Amino acid sequence: MTISDVARAAGVSVATVSKVVNNRYGVSPATAERVLGVVAELGYESSLVARSLRQRSTNVVGVLVAGFEPYSTELLKGISSAVEGTGYELLAYSGGSDGGSMVGWERRSLSRLAGTLIDAAIVVTPTLVLTEAQGIPVVAIDPHTGPEGTPTVDSDNTSGAREAVEHLIGLGHRRIAHLGGRTDLESARLRELGYRQALAAAGIEVDPGWVRVGGYWPETADAPARELLDPPSGERPTAVFAANDQSAIHVLEVAAEKGLRVPEDLSVVGFDDIPESASCTPPLTTVAQPLHRMGAEALRMVLDLLQGTPREQHLRLPTSLVVRSSTGPAPSPR
């Protein structure tokens, strides 16, 4: 079903059909009506691809993600509700989640879509600096680096992490481990920084063996979580601050498997406050990022950029501690 089919059926040229469906001037009412009739009858709809190849703008904003997991989908919800009424449509593209060359997925996806399919892009957790080279406005959420280059939206990772660890210290914990995030993400670095700051402020020394790389994913967090809960030598920590909810939830699972009671034997704190953190067992104490709002603000920024009225370059939103049932008083020393 192409424009030529319509043209043939209506007995006019493709140019005329194009004019009719795009409401251009220079077509007689009679012809327009006839063409519209054929369009309706055949159920013709112009191909986004062909149209965008030819035209400058598509009215589509791209959301580039590495995969659809709880973090990116929460952002997507915020972006989606913010796009309502703006006249733009959303296209979420998951490139590079697939095996092979995950590195640089954001640049690849951007190159493949920019300039043609999408007018602007929101990139979720890019791991490298996005050059503006693609020629379209780009906003990064939770970027690799601190503010530089592309406009960004993130939350106050350091202070959020500090608050989480202060909460544990306030409960009497002294042996607090950290299951870190992805080393290639600024957020992970900042959360570890907050962890260290809180411990330093309380005069607690950090045991080097209690800081592990968890990689933000359940799979990558598995081995380090087991090492933390089953230390080959030395004492087990009484609390774990995980760099995100997905790995915190995995810690919960490993703990259950090992017969550790949470929070009696072990307290666990996460980061992000994805919906799943409220429904795991026990419900997770975590540092909430305003994910919906971050998504909505990113969309607003990217549309501002598109309309040439950029406001701020970098937006940092506050976090808040949500205390649920995975944290409790430190067990008394044996």
Add this chain to the structure above:
Amino acid sequence: MTISDVARAAGVSVATVSKVVNNRYGVSPATAERVLGVVAELGYESSLVARSLRQRSTNVVGVLVAGFEPYSTELLKGISSAVEGTGYELLAYSGGSDGGSMVGWERRSLSRLAGTLIDAAIVVTPTLVLTEAQGIPVVAIDPHTGPEGTPTVDSDNTSGAREAVEHLIGLGHRRIAHLGGRTDLESARLRELGYRQALAAAGIEVDPGWVRVGGYWPETADAPARELLDPPSGERPTAVFAANDQSAIHVLEVAAEKGLRVPEDLSVVGFDDIPESASCTPPLTTVAQPLHRMGAEALRMVLDLLQGTPREQHLRLPTSLVVRSSTGPAPSPR
């Protein structure tokens, strides 16, 4: 950054560049190496749009949704994990969520993307029968009609609803209202059917004023929810079975606003078991649909279709009741 830029920089024709980047035969190692060097240097990546206009297949599966809300994003998570390792990429397109002509969004989106951008599509909650006319494999999740035409994935709405209402009856409730879903969706019809079946089996008559259309969305559920909880005449129900979690959660909010205690004064049951249903106050008793699995199965089906090895046409997955804190014994009659 187009293929011509690369060709010019490498001093070859665009055809040669195309051959090199697509690993076609008939290009000398020396030339190939030089071109690859330029490609790497310039960071060239072929445009998905131009490429898909010319080629038959794109290795991209489209997921067509009306918007990114908890239901569709849960499916997306399941689809996304299932796509891993298949060599396909995912493109989630939200058309028609925007004001105007929401009706027929799925056919519009399908026409715009099929045949060019995507090789196959999963359509979430289509409201009309999808004709196969677009020429690509399509699987519908939670479709408008029962099994017919396109392959579908859904869950056992009727028995799930029955179970929910039986749970309420078992708690002593007799005055049970139903906040229905979207009248244009088969799932809503089946859930109401289950509601009526359970009441009929218990010999309880349905008060016509206690069955309202809620439309699945918080906004559309607002007015009917208020009417249910504040009946202009007659008695207030002691329990509400809402057709999905989003409207059930809204009932919780309206109840809180009116000073009704849940579950002491009012029991509420939802449907879907989206993550949010565990984190609302109080946590919601609901009928769980296996959303991740439904998404994963839909992807499997659509890939089977693509490879010409279709297995089943219609897959119906079982639901299960998740009892949380929003349901309790019926209040004793005044």
Add this chain to the structure above:
DNA sequence: TTGAAAGCGCTAACAT
């Protein structure tokens, strides 16, 4: 081994 040229579906400038 390489390049010229056609064409995918569409829009826009131009000609009739």
Add this chain to the structure above:
DNA sequence: ATGTTAGCGCTTTCAA
């Protein structure tokens, strides 16, 4: 008011 034509970036014959 309508049609002809060129061209968006790319792949694919086909000819050199």
